[in-house]
Amino acid sequence: MRIQRAILCLTTVMTCGTASVAVAQLRICEWNVTNYSNNLPDSRDAAFRAAIYGQFEGRALAPDVLVCQEFISQASVNAFLSLLNNAPGSPGDWAAGQFVNGNDTDSALFYRTTRVDLLQVATIAVGGPPPNQPRNTMRYLVRPKDYNANAAILAIYSSHMKAGATSEDQARRALEATRIRANAETLNPAYHFMLCGDLNVQTSQEEAYQVLVSSQTNDTGRFFDPISTPGHWNNNCAFQFVHTQDPAGAGGMDDRHDQILMELSLLDGQGLAYIGQPGIPYSTTTWNDANHSYRAWGNDGTSCNSSLRINGNTMVGPVIAQALVTAAANGGHLPVFADFRVPAKIDAPVLIDFGQVALDDLAEQTFTVTNAGDVALWNAAGIDALDYTLSASAGFAVPGGAFVEPPGGAGNLHVVSMDTSTPGPKSGTLTIVSDAPENPQWVISLVGEVLGGVVGDIDGDGDVDQSDLGLLLTAWGTCAGDPGYNPSADLDDSGCIGQGDLGLLLSNFGG
Template identity: 35%
Template sequence: MRIVSYNTAGGPRADSETVLTEIGNEMVGGIAKPIDVLVLQEQTTIAATTAAFKELLNAAYADDPAAVYAQGVLQGGSSGAGRPGVVYNSVTVELIDEVAFGVVNGSAQARQTLRYQFRPVGYGPEADFYVYSNHYKSGQSDTARREVEATALRADADALGEGAAIIYTGDFNIYTSSEPMWATLTGSGAGQAYDPINRVGTWHDNYGFRDVHTQSPVTTARFSGQVTAGMDDRFDFQLVSGELLDGEGVSYIPGTYHAFGNNGTHPFNGELDFMTNTALPTATLTAIANSSDHLPVVADYQVPAVLGVTADTIPGKVIVGADVRWDVTVENAAEVVVAHGADELDYTIETLAGDLVTSISDVDSALGGGNLHSLAIDTATPGSHGGAIEIASTSHAVANNHVAQYAFTNVVDHANPSFDATDDLDIATIDFGVVALGSSTLNRPAALHALESLLGDTAALDLDVIVASGDTVALSTTLTTFAGLAAGEQIDFDAVLDSATPGAFATDLQLEFSDEDLPGEASGVTLMLQLLARVAIGGDADTDGLVSGTDYLAWAGHWGQSAGAWNDGEFNGDGVIDGLDYLVWAENYGTSEQSLLAVTVPEPASAALLAAVLVPLGLRFRRRRGASA
């Protein structure tokens, strides 16, 4: 916050806007910002001069939504030479209260003291600070009256109690720190005042204090009533209570206190805008000299920290062993233009509930982007895991001093595929047995199961890859890859046999599974499925590839049996070994698998040619038989 104390000598005047806007433009310690609190002395009336300063600032910052000025409404009593007033930026500070006190008469105070209670916008009462505006009786012979004012001021300030943040501003009209009123202001007690630049001594006409002098910027009057005599007095001050010197909460920023336009390069006892002055551009120095017979006293104060917390979400469901991190960013969210414009944020992070274990202490400066804390979530076992945390700050007057956040995830066990619904079966065989050559395509039902974990919820199952090898033309399945088979569910499929070709067949299927697509998913679980079948010529009971007398004997030895098997002579699949099975044997007697596999079906043209050759041969054979007869 930029706070200014300014005896305006009854202004504003033509150059006053330049003075105030240049105060806002001046870069001090990396800070340049519009005035936040303008404490005024020698105001004719609140309704006239103070309101005029308010309107002047609002006009100057008409295009800046961050600068909207308001004014105090309490007008203190005065016996002459104006009275205190205040204008403030309502976007950055709130005026909470105004109090006027002090007896005004010819032997006591010349003017009442005004006490303003302010609060930075966005903060709580802990951030309140008090600004006193005083215009002490002038004159070297009026030390007693200034002491009366100082005594009344300290009584009021001490009543605020220990810990009050106080700024004592105004035109003190004092020549030396040995004066009783200075001792009263700086004496011990709750409201003890300190000079933030510790430049105490005899200021009047003292070259050693030329850089802190505030009166007068001219040797020749530039407006009626302007006090002259050149720069030789430190009349204007901002003193502070000790609470504003500890660097905590609202606090004075070292190195920012100065008399605006004075860096000690002007002529001693001369005019402020003399060409040797390097403090500001000459035009600004001239505006200061033209506007009042006092220099504004400017100081910057840090605001308290603001606790800002951003907590990322975590997946609502993960798999055992997943690396789950809950990213929580804690930042000092104070709205300032430089980092040292706000108090540092001291904070802790502690667990409130759940199995998330954390205990963190850290610090963040404003504008630093915050500190990222990556909190590990326990995923070692299935179940609900995570926790609630509290981020709390112990920084003085911090805004939003504690925040609670929570994050939980459901940890599930790995998926478990099986060929059995109740047992963990990773290897299975489907054997068609012996099947007659030329039977219709045969199907055998089968299923894959996603087993449920005994430890808790279970991830869904994905079948990612099917690798088939062996006799894949004869033996195959209808199984395809899939995703998301819930635990406790199954996928049905068929094993398929094509019996068009005789022989012993085997197909091996390697099934590669993974968990559903969740953090912590695992792959590489493999199940093996083997398909077997023997396609035999009808009547080949011993499946040796030749229909022979041996097969007849097998049939004959089991004649009349029911529920017989192929090897017993049950060839037609009706379950009874009888004459129908004999007919199958008889029809194929002498046939071998080798001969069937060697047969090549001729092309139509070749078949015609073959028939043309065979017909004469057949005729010749018949003639020979006839001849023999």
């Protein structure tokens, strides 16, 4: 069902969310930091600080999760963590995942502890000499802060595939891609997953890339390009807005090596989801594509086959652009990021008490369903809308249809009614089925009491007296369908008002 809905979303993208970008949304960034570092402190530290937390026209990279490649050692991870926490403008809440020192340079994960919880670090493939892949492939399980459900867990793969164009190079990339997809197939079906990496592919037709994104017999581990921009990226200025490779080297910006790929359920606009229109290709005329939150940070589309534009850079300005060039170290890479919405949360009462109600009187209570996503943490644009339906057990009724409640609102007001046609205590449940992963079925207990339980209490005032006798005699001799027939006076349920009903009333008269 989840895959089918996501496929529908890709074909009807205008219904699957918006492309608005806000600073408080969950931002995940991919960055090959180019051999960080054999010499600590690294001479590029100031440049990294400026590239990450520098601001231009209100824009800053400022990620919540930073997935990196080309770290040399635990000491280098520690040093990078320190620069993240000490950069001007940093919230100072960064932590690092466990570092695994493998065959070559290695991946590292950094995350903001006030925004994300790190649940697991795993090496899913070990690098080595040919024909093996050269470096370890890592998988990090993270979850937005204050969520507990599996449906809020994101598995992030980090990969630095083999560079080069030989058949052996391509085979080693394909091997790593095969291992990543196979591992994704084993994940808990409720999890989301994505790949952040320096893939070192020059065309979407390369085998490794096709292993990741093509349809196979088992598509549970399939990845998708959220900006729908396949092609031959190398030295092709048609893709100048998505190039990431070589902002500082002599070859210039000419490749889309660095990418973020996502599974289908991250692209359906529901729950934890990419902010953008995944079925629309990235713009070929502007970096400021309103259809996507995905960006190659610093690439304003004016640097095809040349080093990154510094003066006049319309995306990041000259200071950040220079910092990115310096951080790239005579070659290197630009960071890539994408923004995500976190799932909706639900809040509603857990008990509705109708109290005591007279027989056949109207019994209604109102209740409010609220999207309780943390607007202070994520802002309203960073939280999914709450989609839900209502149902009630026998004896109670609620409105039908589907309902939507945006985050940060006052909530939707609904009415639940209780059947008062028979006397006695009443109880039941009202169930709210929603897309809030923490409480997909919110159950409200319903209780109440219908008075008028004495046989012969036709007027429902709790006793049998002259008033009830008068009502029965007024309807005397009538049957169901006749003018003047009073079903409340049909005490023996015979369908007619007669001697049997009078006998029952008199037996309780005065009670």
